[in-house]
Amino acid sequence: MTDIERFRAELAEFLERELAGQLGELPPAGIADYWGGRKPELPHPQSRRYCELMAERGLTAPTWPKEYGGGGLDKEQAKVLLAELRRLRLPLPLIGFGLSMIGPTLLQFGTEDQRREHLPGIVRGEIRWAQGYSEPNAGSDLASLAASARIAGDDIVINGQKIWTSYADKADWMFGIFRTDTGGKKQEGITFLLLDMAQPGVEVRPIRLISGASPFCETFFSDARARTRDIIHGVGNGWTVAKALLGHERTMIGDVFGTGSRARNQAAGNPAVELAHDYLGVRDGRIADPVLRDRVAQLTMDERCFALTTQRAADSVKAGHKPGPESSIFKIYGTELNQRRHELMLALRGPQCLGWEGAGFDERELTQTRDWLRSRGNTIEGGTSEIQLNIIAKHVLALPD
Numbered sequence: 001m002t003d004i005e006r007f008r009a010e011l012a013e014f015l016e017r018e019l020a021g022q023l024g025e026l027p028p029a030g031i032a033d034y035w036g037g038r039k040p041e042l043p044h045p046q047s048r049r050y051c052e053l054m055a056e057r058g059l060t061a062p063t064w065p066k067e068y069g070g071g072g073l074d075k076e077q078a079k080v081l082l083a084e085l086r087r088l089r090l091p092l093p094l095i096g097f098g099l100s101m102i103g104p105t106l107l108q109f110g111t112e113d114q115r116r117e118h119l120p121g122i123v124r125g126e127i128r129w130a131q132g133y134s135e136p137n138a139g140s141d142l143a144s145l146a147a148s149a150r151i152a153g154d155d156i157v158i159n160g161q162k163i164w165t166s167y168a169d170k171a172d173w174m175f176g177i178f179r180t181d182t183g184g185k186k187q188e189g190i191t192f193l194l195l196d197m198a199q200p201g202v203e204v205r206p207i208r209l210i211s212g213a214s215p216f217c218e219t220f221f222s223d224a225r226a227r228t229r230d231i232i233h234g235v236g237n238g239w240t241v242a243k244a245l246l247g248h249e250r251t252m253i254g255d256v257f258g259t260g261s262r263a264r265n266q267a268a269g270n271p272a273v274e275l276a277h278d279y280l281g282v283r284d285g286r287i288a289d290p291v292l293r294d295r296v297a298q299l300t301m302d303e304r305c306f307a308l309t310t311q312r313a314a315d316s317v318k319a320g321h322k323p324g325p326e327s328s329i330f331k332i333y334g335t336e337l338n339q340r341r342h343e344l345m346l347a348l349r350g351p352q353c354l355g356w357e358g359a360g361f362d363e364r365e366l367t368q369t370r371d372w373l374r375s376r377g378n379t380i381e382g383g384t385s386e387i388q389l390n391i392i393a394k395h396v397l398a399l400p401d
């Protein structure tokens with residue numbers, strides 16, 4: 001037996017026997033994601049315990065070093081883990097901005113003390129994180145941000161406003177960028193820091209969206225406090241950290257809205273083909289409508305190609321390469337692919353595609369309408385498509401201004 005075969009066998013033993021034995025009923029693939037946090041929402045009664053048991057082995061952050069609670073797995077072992085979860089129809093045990101954004105950034109820029117303090121809580125799903133970047137006058141032009149941070153002894157005093165803060169109403173801590181200096185180039189006076197949101201100086205107001213949901217908020221700071229020891233990479237160096245984190249964010253968004261995590265979190269099968277069979281019928285073993293059959297085939301091929309490409313990129317990240325400006329390529333393609341997927345799902349459902357409420361529509365149809373509306377935001381969040389194209393032109397292709 002090779003090392004990787006032994007690893008697979010031990011992992012299967014753990015997932016199929018130990019975990020199943022301890023939990024009784026395991027959460028199935030396809031349920032909503034588990035985000036953890038101090039006040040977690042449970043998509044399945046066992047979601048929290050499932051996360052805890054996986055975290056005991058570092059399997060919520062499989063490739064992070066063991067000393068910070070990660071699994072210490074190499075890229076081959078991490079792939080085996082995903083394959084086993086898929087085979088057993090288990091969901092990812094935990095997702096969130098801790099795992100996908102601030103964790104990798106702390107591994108890159110955090111001090112040893114900062115890593116030891118913050119990473120284990122992320123791995124165990126104890127702390128849910130929000131991202132405090134955008135402001136009413138600083139979106140694409142992020143370096144124009146004005147929310148201020150003033151150092152006062154061991155504390156930092158924060159004032160101002162952030163906007164579009166996803167899930168701020170559910171988050172425990174925030175990572176964000178704040179202005180510590182107003183002189184010089186706008187990029188130079190920015191400091192990246194972490195702060196506990198459970199304090200009187202932080203007020204969160206949800207924003208209601210076209211889809212009816214409130215996935216993000218306005219966040220107001222009135223003499224809120226952070227600790228100087230939670231400044232990452234030094235005062236005034238926040239722009240470098242912020243850009244690196246955006247690289248991780250864009251890779252994650254491209255992956256999630258492409259096919260990577262989505263496919264990993266779903267049982268096998270092709271939702272578009274299944275939907276086409278249900279709504280259009282089958283003729284001679286094929287989707288009955290030839291035009292929509294073509295579109296399903298095209299989408300399926302594009303999804304597969306993109307999944308393989310993101311996998312190759314993920315392998316290189318795990319091998320030590322940090323995501324750079326090329327992450328914008330994944331962001332743009334993944335989000336546009338997701339929008340195309342939702343447009344196709346609507347076309348397949350025909351007149352059933354635009355229900356909002358009422359007896360004429362089933363639960364899946366109503367969810368589809370909301371998901372389609374939500375997908376419009378994909379090409380804005382994490383930096384708009386126009387900004388990604390600018391980055392690709394300038395920093396990947398080295399085209400002149």
Ligand SMILES: Cc1cc2nc3c(=O)[nH]c(=O)nc-3n(C[C@H](O)[C@H](O)[C@H](O)COP(=O)(O)OP(=O)(O)OC[C@H]3O[C@@H](n4cnc5c(N)ncnc54)[C@H](O)[C@@H]3O)c2cc1C
Nearest residue numbers: 131132133134139140164165166377380381382383384386
């Ligand atoms: C679903 C969702 C979740 C989000 N979550 C968060 C979060 O958790 N935390 C956070 O901090 N922010 C979050 N955001 C905010 C997001 O990062 C910003 O909306 C985004 O960066 C765009 O900024 P803006 O909305 O101010 O638009 P603007 O910057 O005002 O842009 C308006 C339009 O002008 C275009 N434009 C602007 N500058 C240029 C240029 N130089 N060249 C070409 N075109 C340009 C843009 O592409 C866009 O079409 C989220 C947004 C969405 C939609």
